Amino acid sequence: MRTPRDRHFRWPTSRSRQADPFAARSASRRSAWGRPRPFARPRQPRRRASAASRPRLSSAVRAGSRVGFELAIFDNDGVLIDSEPIGCGVLSFLLSEWGYRRTPEQCLADFQGTSFSHLRELVQGRTGRRLPDDFHTRYQELLFSxxxxxxxxxxxxxxxLERIPLRKCVASSASRSKVRFTLDVTGLAPFFGEDFYGAHGLCRGKPAPDIFFHAAEQMGVDPSRCAVIEDSRAGVEAANGAGMACFAYCGRTRREQLKPDRGSLFDAMDKLPALLAST
Structure with a gap:
């Protein structure tokens, strides 16, 4: 007879002396060692948290949207102003007068988007001669005229520009005085205020990324939150070097020459606002 000291002792009851309808079930629950296996507890239904206790998410997070760009950095020549036919015509005239014959089309292919210091290096490397010291001054005078x-x-x-809600600035390989002059002449200055920057005399011009880093720093925006709008191979290379997304306008440049690491190509300015909003 079991005693209270036994491990599985249970006090006898009147029910235990009756036929146990669960005897077979109890026997099946016993292991080979005679110890009962515990019944599996039924899973309790999970209670849903009330609306008041659930964390509140912003509408942007609920919609699954991503944080987009904060700053749009525009090139000037060929993106804002249609200056390249004029500039290449003046450059062709001065170079041919100096003895290095180039057509306006050749000037566009060779020097589009580059800084004047880079242009000077290219010409010197091809001709073995240095451009005159007053070459840039004469170029500016004829160009502005x-x-x-x-x-x-x-x-x-x-x-x-009216449809783009982002902050905006201009970053050009030209001088800041030229950028200011062209924005004033064309009436685009109110879109940018004083937020325009020129690489000439300040830092390395495109294809170096310096001017884009300078613009982002002056505007107080991280480069990853900047979108560059360019139209030249040198400008796209500069944007790639800065790690910025680049939207390349195929105005006067062949599409195969523009290869942004991030961003896309477009062929009409009315497509730009939607591209910036959807990327």
């Missing part, structure tokens, strides 16, 4: 009467904006850029 034609700008006053001929310069126009790139088709559709004014409407695109």
């Amino acid at each position: 034609r700008f006053r009467s001929e310069l126009q904006t790139v088709p559709g850029v004014r409407a695109a």
Whole structure:
């Protein structure tokens, strides 16, 4: 007879002396060692938290949207202003006068988007001669004279600027004085205020990324949150070097020459606002 000291002792009850309808079930629950296996507890239904206790998410997170760009950095020549035909015509005239014959089309292919210091190095490397010291001054004088009467904006850029809600600035390989002059002549200055930067006399020009880093620093925006709008191979290379997304405008440049690491190509300015909003 079992005693209370036994491990599995249970006090006898009147029910234990009756036929146990669960005897077979109890026997099946016993292991080979005679010890009962515990019944599996039924899973309790999970209680849903009330609306008040659940964490509140912003509408952007609930919609699954990503944080987009904060700053749009525009190139000037060929993106905002249609200056490249004029500039290449002046450059062709001065280079040919100096003895290095280049057509406006060749000047566009060779020097589009580059800084004047880079242009000087290219010409010296090809001709073995150094450009005259007053070459840049003469170039600026002739260029500004034609700008006053001929310069126009790139088709559709004014409407695109009005539809882009991001902060904006200009980063050009040219001098800051040239950027200011062209923005004033074309009436685009109100879109940028004083937020325009020129590499000439400040830092290395494109294809070096210095001017884009400088613009992002001056605007107080991380490079990863910047979108560059360019139209030249040198400008796209500079944006790639800065680690910035680049939206390359195929205005006067062949598409195969523009290869942004991040971003896309587009062929009309009215497409730019949607591209910036969806990336």
